[in-house]
Amino acid sequence: MRAKISYFVTAAVLVVYFVLVGSRGVLLIEQGTLLTVTFGVxxxxxxxxxxxxxxxxxxxVRKANAxxxxxxxxxxxxxxxxxxTAGGRIDRDSADAVFAKRRAETEDAPDDWRCWFRLAVAYHDARDTPRARKAMQRAIALHEGRQLGV
Known part of the structure; x- marks a missing residue:
């Protein structure tokens, strides 16, 4: 729940920022000179x-949550x-074992979105965001019946 609240607060702040920046762009365009119109655009x-x-x-996020x-x-x-570890860091050996298990699962069933979802969660738990995102994108695409290059 905390993650949802922080996501919505961040999104709201970004929308306010976009409105402020957009209004400045409109003001620049209204000046009418070549330079200000260019900057405004x-x-x-x-x-x-x-x-x-x-x-x-x-x-x-909505699709991953679904x-x-x-x-x-x-x-x-x-x-x-x-x-x-006691400090909360992930033990590298256990991470390698989980990744090997999840990769083998996805290799055995490469068209099963569930396997890709579980692999994405393993990457996320290990704080490997780029791989987690790619695996989740693959899971979403497979769930929707689309093919996505790996």
Whole structure:
């Protein structure tokens, strides 16, 4: 729940920022000179890119949460098997064992979104965000019936 609240607060702050930046872009365009119109258009592009990025991330999170809910209903959510040190850091050997297990699972069933979801969770637990995101994108694509290059 804490993650959802922080996500929505961050999204709200970004939307306010986009509105402020966009209004400055409009003011620059209203000046009417070549230089200010050019800068105004450039300034307006930034909020558009930001809104697109925020939208895509929100869609990604929504779809990943829907997969988690479906997998939970099936009783297939992965159990955190990673061994941690007293300080909370993940033991590298246990992480390697879990990754080997999850990779073997996805190699045995490469078209099963559940396997890719569990691999994404393992990467996320190990704080490997880029791989976690790619694996989750693959799980989402497979769940939606799309093929996605790995």
């Amino acid at each position: 450039a300034v307006l592009i930034l909020p558009l890119i930001g809104i697109w990025f925020l939208w895509k991330n929100t869609q990604f 997969l988690a809910a479906e997998l939970d209903a099936e009783g297939g959510l992965p159990v955190d098997e990673l061994v941690r």
